[in-house]
Amino acid sequence: MFPNKRMQGMVGRRVHIEMKGEKSVLEGVLISVDDYLNLHLNGANEIENGERKRLLGSVVVRGNNVVLINPMKE
Amino acid sequence: MFPNKRMQGMVGRRVHIEMKGEKSVLEGVLISVDDYLNLHLNGANEIENGERKRLLGSVVVRGNNVVLINPMKE
Amino acid sequence: MFPNKRMQGMVGRRVHIEMKGEKSVLEGVLISVDDYLNLHLNGANEIENGERKRLLGSVVVRGNNVVLINPMKE
Amino acid sequence: MFPNKRMQGMVGRRVHIEMKGEKSVLEGVLISVDDYLNLHLNGANEIENGERKRLLGSVVVRGNNVVLINPMKE
Amino acid sequence: MFPNKRMQGMVGRRVHIEMKGEKSVLEGVLISVDDYLNLHLNGANEIENGERKRLLGSVVVRGNNVVLINPMKE
Amino acid sequence: MFPNKRMQGMVGRRVHIEMKGEKSVLEGVLISVDDYLNLHLNGANEIENGERKRLLGSVVVRGNNVVLINPMKE
Structure with a gap:
């Protein structure tokens, strides 16, 4: 399963996100994701x-x- | 709703923006946004x-x- | 007005530029700008x-x- | 062997990954990789x-x- | 003159380059430059x-x- | 010689690589390089x-x- 397909499979679920240069992380329900991982x-x-x-x-x-x-x- | 469509829905509203490697954040009225999120x-x-x-x-x-x-x- | 059109409207004017990971900022007359914001x-x-x-x-x-x-x- | 072909050859193996701006590294089994190295x-x-x-x-x-x-x- | 044309005009000259996240700068003779500013x-x-x-x-x-x-x- | 052609000319040789946000550098034999400089x-x-x-x-x-x-x- 390619990384973008794997992401599509997370839509509707709560996800944990680490961002560049941030000490804090994000958690929320994934509503949508595009090919750039926006x-x-x-x-x-x-x-x-x-x-x-x-x-x-x-x-x-x-x-x-x-x-x-x-x-x-x- | 894809992330870029979600952004279009914010045009004309005040938005809060966190930028990479900046302690300060930006707030302002979103006039336009393109596919790169410029x-x-x-x-x-x-x-x-x-x-x-x-x-x-x-x-x-x-x-x-x-x-x-x-x-x-x- | 899209962000790149807004930039074109600044050509010939003095602009203030904040750059990533720099304490200092740049000021100068904008001669040209392309679609990548170079x-x-x-x-x-x-x-x-x-x-x-x-x-x-x-x-x-x-x-x-x-x-x-x-x-x-x- | 081009870098992306080299990556394909690691699928199914445990890999060690260093990420930008992180002190910690990741280790895990590589399930898939695309052309952007996602x-x-x-x-x-x-x-x-x-x-x-x-x-x-x-x-x-x-x-x-x-x-x-x-x-x-x- | 667009930024990439401006760059072409520097080929053969000594240039001063500031790089992201580096305290030091580079100086050297510009032999070539492509559209990505490599x-x-x-x-x-x-x-x-x-x-x-x-x-x-x-x-x-x-x-x-x-x-x-x-x-x-x- | 364009930057990517210059890179092709280094294949098979030992190279020194500085990476963003890393104190250490890499040295090794360049096996391959693509247009993104992967x-x-x-x-x-x-x-x-x-x-x-x-x-x-x-x-x-x-x-x-x-x-x-x-x-x-x-």
């Missing part, structure tokens, strides 16, 4: 040291600044 | 620790240096 | 804390390292 | 100073943030 | 605080890591 | 302050994270 999330939160730092809600993330994405256990 | 904002301000640091006015932001964008509550 | 400036200066640090003169700036551009008041 | 790994772990810091499991890594990849000895 | 230099030196730190000789520089280029006075 | 090296070593820090062996390096490449004297 992401649209709902109910997104910024998490630092395991604690919720800020509620972002609906957010678009630029793919090139995403380091890694993994689905969260549900 | 942004044109009016009435933009640089915000640091929740306070207005500098009035930028009309500004173009390079998409690859945008980490995330979310619409502000109105 | 810039050609004349009379460019490197500015740090509001003071001229270095005269660069004619300079080409790589678009992906530009964070934001805004026209200077004249 | 990677899909299973059984991925984040490793810091040679010790397992965090189990990530299934993870997608954005190619532009990969610095280098090498196959692990088995 | 550069081939001869007689290149790494310069730190105005002093020659290291002789590199023939070097290829990746365009996306170039912040700015300007021709040196001769 | 590199495949054999016998690669990570070098810090002139000393071998780690043997990597066969390694693929992502082109956008390469700052500069020069051939080593033999």
Whole structure:
């Protein structure tokens, strides 16, 4: 399964996202993803040291600044 | 809704933008956005620790240096 | 007005440029700009804390390292 | 053997990945890789100073943030 | 004159190059440049605080890591 | 000679590679290089302050994270 197909399989699930040059990570429900790994999330939160730092809600993330994405256990 | 469609839906609204390698964030009215997430904002301000640091006015932001964008509550 | 059209409208004007990972900013007259936001400036200066640090003169700036551009008041 | 062919030859093997701006490295089984070097790994772990810091499991890594990849000895 | 045409006009001249995330700068004779601003230099030196730190000789520089280029006075 | 042609001329030779955001450099035999400057090296070593820090062996390096490449004297 190619990386972009793997991403499509995460749509509708909560995902954990590490971004370049950020100490905090993002968690939210993946609404959509395109071929550049640009992401649209709902109910997104910024998490630092395991604690919720800020509620972002609906957010678009630029793919090139995403380091890694993994689905969260549900 | 794909990430670029989600962005188009923010045109005309105030948005909050986090940029790569910057402590401050940008807030302004989104005038236009292209497929690279290059942004044109009016009435933009640089915000640091929740306070207005500098009035930028009309500004173009390079998409690859945008980490995330979310619409502000109105 | 799309971001690249907005940039074309700044040609011939003095612009203020913030670059990625640089404390100093650039100011100069925008001679040309292409679709990648690569810039050609004349009379460019490197500015740090509001003071001229270095005269660069004619300079080409790589678009992906530009964070934001805004026209200077004249 | 071109770099992307070399990568295809690592599919199914454990790989070691260094990422931009991260102290920790990733290790996991390479499930797939595309032409941008986007990677899909299973059984991925984040490793810091040679010790397992965090189990990530299934993870997608954005190619532009990969610095280098090498196959692990088995 | 578009930025890439401006670059072509520097071929054969000594140029000064600032690179992303590097304290030192490069100086050398520009042998060739392509549309990505990848550069081939001869007689290149790494310069730190105005002093020659290291002789590199023939070097290829990746365009996306170039912040700015300007021709040196001769 | 365009930068990518210059790179092709280094195939089979030992090269020195500086990477973005890394204190250490890479040295190894260049096996192949593509148009993005993605590199495949054999016998690669990570070098810090002139000393071998780690043997990597066969390694693929992502082109956008390469700052500069020069051939080593033999």
